[in-house]
Amino acid sequence: MSFADAAPAAGHPAGAGRARGEQTRRVTGRLPAGAPDFVYLPVEVPPGVREIAVAYRYDRPAVPEGTSGNACDIGIFDERGTALGGAGFRGWSGGARTEFFLRADDATPGYLPGPVNAGTWHIALGPYTIAPQGLVYDVSVTLRYGPRRHTPAPVHPPERARGRGRAWYRGDSHLHSVHSDGRRTPAEIAALARAAGLDFINTSEHNTTSAHGAWAGLWGDDLLILTGEEITTRNGHVVAMGTDAGTFIDWRYRARDNAFGKYARAIRRAGGLVIPAHPHATCLGCGWKFGLTEADAVEVWNGPYTPDDEITLAEWDNTLVAHTRGRAAWLPAVGHSDAHRDPDVVGLPQTVVLADDLSRRALQDGIRAGRVWIAESSKIDLTFTVSGERGAHAGISERLAVPRTDRVTARLAVSGAPGCTVGFVTDQGSAYTAPLPPAGTGTVSWQTTPDHAAYIRAEVRHPATVPGLPGPMAALTNPVFLGRD
Template identity: 45%
Template sequence: MGIRRGRGHGWHRGDCHVHSARSHGAELTPEQVVAGARAVGLDFIAITEHNTSDTHAAWGPLAGDDLLVILGQEVTTRTGHWLALGIAPGQVVDWRYGIRDGVIDRHPEQVRAVGGLCVAAHPHAPYPSGVFAYPFDGFDVVEVWNGRWRSDLPWNADNEAALAEWGRGLAAGIHGGRWRPALGCSDTHLAGQLGVPHTVVLAEESTTAALLAGIRAGRSWLAGSAAVELSLTAATGDASAGIGQRLETGDGPIVVRVDVRGVPSGTVTFHTDRGTVHRVRLPDGGSGALTWRTDAADAVFVRVEVRHPAGQMAALTNPVVLAGP
C-alpha cells in the first residue's frame, strides 16, 4: 500500500529503507523525512520503522504529486533483518524469531499476500542480529548497498561483501530461471543520509504496485546520489534490451553500451558470469558513452559498476540477461 501520486512511465528515484523517530536510533520527524527526500530529488520513499506501523497514518498529508510514500517495516529478527515493502496500513509483520525456530517462510508470504515485496537487508551489517543468517531463496530482493553508517562514505567493506555474495549467485540464479535483483538504500536514521544511496526504478507509473513490480523484475540500478546518471543496453541485430530485461541473442555479436554522467575520473567495469571482463576510465568531466562487445556463448549476463577514483561505489546495475539461441 502507499500514498498515490500522478507520474507516468519512466525512471523513478527512490529510497526503500527509511526510518523516522519512531524507530530506535532515528531522530527525524515524518515532516523532516519528506522534506529531506524532496531536497535530494527522490520520487518515492519506503518508510520502514522497526517492528511497528505507528507512523503509517502520518504520511498521507505529507506526500503529494511529487513524492510517493510506500508503507513498510524493517523486520528485525534475532538472526537478520528484512524489509517488508508495500504492506497494508497498520499491518505489522512478526519479528520474534531466529533461524533456529524454522518459521521464516511463513512471514514473507504474509507480505506477498497483500502484493508486497520482501528484501534481505544489509546481509553483512556489523552488529548483533544484523548479519543475515537466512537463505536468500525466501526473499525477492537483496540490499547489497546500505549507506547508514557514514553518509559521507556510504560504501564500505560490509557492502563490498554483500555485493560479492550477490554477484556469485547471479549466474546460477539466471541459469535456474530465478535471480534476485540488487537494491540500494540509505537506511536513514539521521539528517543527511536520505538517498545515499538510492535505487532508480523503471516503472509504468508512480504507484506502489508498479514500482515494486519494477524492483522485483530487476529493472533498476543503484546510485550514490541524484547527480549520477546511467543507462545500460545490449543489442544484437534489430533486438535490444535494457537493465532487468532479457535479450534474445541468437549466435551473433552483442554490443553493450553504457552511458554515464556525474562521476569525474571514475572507472566503469563490465561484469559477466566470468567476473570482471572490461574496465574503462571516464574523462575528468565525468561523462562518457562506452561500448563493449561479446556474444551469448561467452556471457550469460552483463552488468556494470561505476566507481569514484578512490574506489567508492558511484553506481551499479542489475544485469541484462543474455539468452543464447
C-alpha cells in the same frame, strides 16, 4: 504486577475508578545469561484506565574486553495476548527509549493509540545481550484513570502519485524516523527526500507500524510515501516494502525456528516485497541467516558504500551465476540509505526503478522484474543497453536472445560521475574497465558473445580508497541476460 485494588467495587460502573487519578507499580528482577530472547511481565489492568505509561532501566556492569554487556529492548502487548503474529501488539521501541505511554487518542512514537481495555497486558523485555553477571531490570507502570477518549481513524498515504507515466523513478525504501531509533520527524524526512530528488520513499521502522499514520500532509504529486516495516530479528533484518497500511509483521523468531517463510508469505499477503537488508552488516543481529529463497530482491548497497556492501555484492553476483546455470531464481538488487539521523544522507544510495506509473503496484512490479539500477545520488544518470549484430537490443533485466556466437555490444552512457571508472561484469567476473572523461559524462562500449558471457551488468566506481578493494560504488545496474533460454 497487579492493580486489582484499583478496580471499581462490586455493583459500581466500570468508570468508578476515574476519580482515583493515577497509580504506579514497580517490578524488578534479574535475567541470567542465556535467558530467552523475550521475557513478558504481566500487568493486570482494571477497568476505568485511560492511559498506560511505562518506564524502565537496567544495569550495565563492566565486562571483560570482547564480552557483550547488557542491552535490553522494550515493547508492550495488550489484553489480546502475546502470540506470534497476534492482534495484541501495541508497540515497540527497542532500545531507543526508556519510557513510553499510550492511550486511545495518542501514543509515544513507536506505539499504537487505541483503547486501554481491562485484562492482562504484557510488558515485553528483549534482552539483546546479557553480561556474565546477568541483567537487573527495573520497570515502572503507571495507570491513569479517567474517561476514555476517541481513537481517530488513521490517515494513511495514498498508493499513487501523479508521476510521469512509464519512466524511471528514484526512491529510498529503508528509512528511520522518531517512530523507531531515528532522530528525524516524518516532516524532516519528506523534506530531505524531495531535496534528494526522490519520487518515492517507504516507511521502515523497526518492528512497528506506528509511523504508517504519521505522514498526513507530507505526500503530494511529487512524492509517493509507501508504508512498510523493518522486521528486525536476531538473525537478520528484512525490509517489508509497500505493505498494506496498518499491517504488522512479527519479528520474534530466529533462523533455527524455521518460521521465516511464514512471515515472508505474510508480507506478500499484505501486498509487500521481501527485501533482506544489509545482509553482511557487522552490527549485532544484522547478519542475514535465513537464506534468499523467500526474497523478492536483496539490498546490496546500504548507506555509504563499505566493504560490507562489497561482500554482499559478490554474494549477489554469485546468485546471478547460479541463475544462469539453472540453479537459482533471478534475484534483483536494490540499494537504500538506512538513514537514521544527521549526518546520514537520505537517498544515499537510491533505487531507480522503471515503472509504468508512480504507484505502489507499478514500483513493486518494476523491482520484482529487476528493472532497477542504483545510484549514490540523483546527480548521476545512466543508460545501459546491450545490442546484437542484427539490430536486437535489450535493457536492464531483459534478455538479448541472439545466437551464442553472435557478437553483442554493451553500452553504458553516464553523466554526473566525475573521476569515476566504468566496469562491465559478467558471470566470468570483471570483464572490462575504462575511465570516464574528467567531467564524469561519457559513453563506454564493450563487445563479447553469449558464449563468453551469460549476463552483463555495469558498475560506476570512484577511485580505490581501501588497499586490495575496488573503489566505492557510484552506481550499478542489474544485469542484461544474453542468449536464448
